[in-house]
Amino acid sequence: MRPLLIRKSPADSPSLAQGSAFSWPQVGHDLGLSANGHLNIAALAVDRHAHSARADRTAFRFLGADGSTRNVSYRELAELTDRFGNALTSLGVVKGDCVFVLCNRVCALYVAVLGALKVGAVVSPLFQSFGPEPIRNRIAQAAGKVLVTSSSLYQRRIASLRAELPSLEHVLLIDDSGAGGIADTLDLATLLRDAPNTPALVATAAEDPALLHFTSGTTGLPKGALHVHGAVLTHYASARSALDLRPDDVFWCTADPGWVTGTSYGIIAPLVLGATSIVDEADFDPLRWIHILESERVNVWYTAPTAIRLLMKAGPELFAGHRFPDLRFIASVGEALNPEAVCWGLEAFGRPIHDNWWQSETGGIMIANTAALDIKPGSMGRPLPGVVAHVVRHLEGEPVTLIETPDTVGELALETGWPSMFRGYLGQPARYRDCFAGKLYLTGDLVRRDADGYYWFVGRSDDVIKSSGHLIGAFEVESALMEHPAVAEAGVIGKPDVLAGEVIKAFVVVKHDIAADEDLRLELLAHARRRLGAAVAPKEIAFVPALPHTRSGKIMRRLLKAKELGLPEGDCSTLA
Amino acid sequence: MSRNHEQIRTQVLAIVKRLAPEIDPARIIPDKPLRTQIDLDSMDWLNVLASIHEYMGVDIPERDYGKVVTLDGIVAYLAERLPE
Numbered sequence: 254m255r256p257l258l259i260r261k262s263p264a265d266s267p268s269l270a271q272g273s274a275f276s277w278p279q280v281g282h283d284l285g286l287s288a289n290g291h292l293n294i295a296a297l298a299v300d301r302h303a304h305s306a307r308a309d310r311t312a313f314r315f316l317g318a319d320g321s322t323r324n325v326s327y328r329e330l331a332e333l334t335d336r337f338g339n340a341l342t343s344l345g346v347v348k349g350d351c352v353f354v355l356c357n358r359v360c361a362l363y364v365a366v367l368g369a370l371k372v373g374a375v376v377s378p379l380f381q382s383f384g385p386e387p388i389r390n391r392i393a394q395a396a397g398k399v400l401v402t403s404s405s406l407y408q409r410r411i412a413s414l415r416a417e418l419p420s421l422e423h424v425l426l427i428d429d430s431g432a433g434g435i436a437d438t439l440d441l442a443t444l445l446r447d448a449p450n451t452p453a454l455v456a457t458a459a460e461d462p463a464l465l466h467f468t469s470g471t472t473g474l475p476k477g478a479l480h481v482h483g484a485v486l487t488h489y490a491s492a493r494s495a496l497d498l499r500p501d502d503v504f505w506c507t508a509d510p511g512w513v514t515g516t517s518y519g520i521i522a523p524l525v526l527g528a529t530s531i532v533d534e535a536d537f538d539p540l541r542w543i544h545i546l547e548s549e550r551v552n553v554w555y556t557a558p559t560a561i562r563l564l565m566k567a568g569p570e571l572f573a574g575h576r577f578p579d580l581r582f583i584a585s586v587g588e589a590l591n592p593e594a595v596c597w598g599l600e601a602f603g604r605p606i607h608d609n610w611w612q613s614e615t616g617g618i619m620i621a622n623t624a625a626l627d628i629k630p631g632s633m634g635r636p637l638p639g640v641v642a643h644v645v646r647h648l649e650g651e652p653v654t655l656i657e658t659p660d661t662v663g664e665l666a667l668e669t670g671w672p673s674m675f676r677g678y679l680g681q682p683a684r685y686r687d688c689f690a691g692k693l694y695l696t697g698d699l700v701r702r703d704a705d706g707y708y709w710f711v712g713r714s715d716d717v718i719k720s721s722g723h724l725i726g727a728f729e730v731e732s733a734l735m736e737h738p739a740v741a742e743a744g745v746i747g748k749p750d751v752l753a754g755e756v757i758k759a760f761v762v763v764k765h766d767i768a769a770d771e772d773l774r775l776e777l778l779a780h781a782r783r784r785l786g787a788a789v790a791p792k793e794i795a796f797v798p799a800l801p802h803t804r805s806g807k808i809m810r811r812l813l814k815a816k817e818l819g820l821p822e823g824d825c826s827t828l829a
Numbered sequence: 830m831s832r833n834h835e836q837i838r839t840q841v842l843a844i845v846k847r848l849a850p851e852i853d854p855a856r857i858i859p860d861k862p863l864r865t866q867i868d869l870d871s872m873d874w875l876n877v878l879a880s881i882h883e884y885m886g887v888d889i890p891e892r893d894y895g896k897v898v899t900l901d902g903i904v905a906y907l908a909e910r911l912p913e
Contacts, residue, residue, distance in 0.1 A: 318862065318865075357865075382868060382870050384868070405865075536864055536871065536874070537871050538894045538895060539891040539892070539894065540891065540892050540894065540895060541894075541895065559871070563871075563875075563891075566891070567890075567891035567892075568891075570892075571891055571892055720872075721870075721871065721872065750872075752872070752875070753872050756872060775847070775850040776850070778849075778850050778851075779849075779850035779851035780851075782849060782850075782851045782868065783851045786868055787849070787868045787869055787870040787873055788870050792872060792873075792876075
């Protein structure tokens with residue numbers, strides 16, 4: 254039978270510094286921050302180690318899709334990022350300019366992110382499964398000046414957009430297709446070879462912008478959540494407290510840097526600690542993953558519910574003959590991890606899986622099942638040191654009030670002041686203000702807190718879709734569908750799915766003289782996938798005669814979802 | 830290529846095209862990894878495998894994912910398991 258509590262012993266967390274009180278200034282002190290106020294994520298992540306006795310330790314171990322491996326030491330990473338930073342400077346990039354990256358998990362991506370941070374550029378990673386429309390929209394919103402991508406992605410997704418992106422001055426290409434000499438682009442390898450390896454660092458301070466992560470809301474286009482260099486304090490502290498990560502560890506974060514987890518914990522946090530990170534270029538493959546965990550002797554593994562469920566589905570025979578004596582800590586993020594999956598970790602790896610909670614806006618892990626904490630399977634754990642969480646009642650037109658009674662559902666709110674809190678939604682100050690009530694950041698997630706202080710995810714307070722752990726805004730998908738000449742209207746929901754959490758389903762009303770047949774369904778699917786890419790496009794399209802609306806004309810996505818699930822349709826009083 | 834291989838290839842491409850109708854099968858390089866050439870996320874890929882199971886009657890277990898990375902790989906894998 255599945256346990257309701259997984260008890261921990263002191264042996265599970267021998268390294269935890271007991272007794273010393275937590276404070277953010279103390280974290281800064283541990284990181285050796287200088288008194289002059291200078292703070293740069295890349296300097297702390299790379300240069301600090303490159304100028305220490307740990308310079309020759311492997312920072313990244315890249316596993317190629319073709320079976321190759323490449324180790325990059327901290328010393329080498331410092332040189333490569335200096336070269337990249339100097340190349341950007343020679344192209345006229347200055348502090349505050351926005352640099353986008355869009356490519357496979359190859360060394361150049363990591364060099365570009367860290368090198369751009371070194372020269373004070375604001376880095377925005379994009380997911381490689383984005384289609385042209387999400388790419389265009391994000392680069393345009395941020396007036397991106399530079400894009401680092403691969404020649405194959407450029408030719409497939411970007412070349413046709415260039416005219417619509419006047420801010421984009423330079424496109425730097427990783428030549429993965431042997432294309433060579435594509436018009437209006439620069440060859441990254443040549444730029445790196447010709448750039449000097451002298452220190453590229455530009456002075457930045459804790460409040461200078463560093464990273465831009467786009468995230469989706471219920472209405473409108475994606476919002477760019479802006480983060481500052483000072484966020485590195487959260488990355489560092491949370492990697493220690495929530496992931497039990499230590500400097501001598503081999504760490505594997507399976508998230509793609511196109512999403513916030515893959516940046517905060519796939520790039521920054523392990524480097525700041527001085528650990529070795531595994532980066533696998535290939536797509537998910539259960540047997541490959543098991544081999545990596547075993548043969549790379551991974552100590553700490555940070556992954557996602559969809560991957561865990563796929564490994565569970567593969568069955569125990571896949572694990573036969575494999576042992577994981579080095580694997581000490583497993584964590585998961587993206588969406589609430591079901592209790593069966595938490596306990597499955599015990600069977601497959603001899604370790605439970607530690608769920609944790611955070612979002613693009615928080616910049617780092619906020620609530621977690623830590624090494625020392627007994628696990629209640631299904632719970633996201635308790636707030637980390639330096640994080641103060643509340644459950645609040647948040648109703649439109651009423652003041653926000655704290656809920657103290659245990660096990661009462663309310664919205665999760667965090668007291669402002671943790672270093673990686675986002676500092677704005679790019680160009681949307683009103684939307685940013687709406688996220689706060691006094692000193693509380695309102696997360697939009699509904700939770701309950703039990704009598705022991707553990708938080709339990711209940712749902713979203715809005716209609717945002719969560720597919721394979723990634724937020725997708727219904728509006729972005731509906732807009733793309735409605736650009737098709739046959740479509741009169743579209744409503745998009747997240748349809749529950751055992752593996753992905755939710756998959757995107759679109760309900761389409763066609764114009765009156767159009768035949769809603771299989772050919773049109775395929776045509777719309779092709780249209781959406783071409784514009785949005787596989788990660789954002791719907792997986793299912795259904796034709797309906799009409800969509801339900803509120804009196805004010807908004808599509809009632811909740812009602813569409815209730816119908817899809819065969820649930821009672823609830824209060825329809827605001828319907829037309 | 831045998832007639833059998835040709836038929837299997839046509840069937841597999843039809844399955845992929847139903848899930849990702851935007852692709853142009855003529856542009857697929859058969860000995861290069863399929864998912865780097867066309868835009869299939871992990872859910873699409875699982876749907877391709879599920880459709881192969883449903884329409885062609887061959888189950889591809891997780892341990893064999895490494896053998897079905899390219900179009901040639903998929904065709905060869907299925908050819909071994911389908912009657913001539």
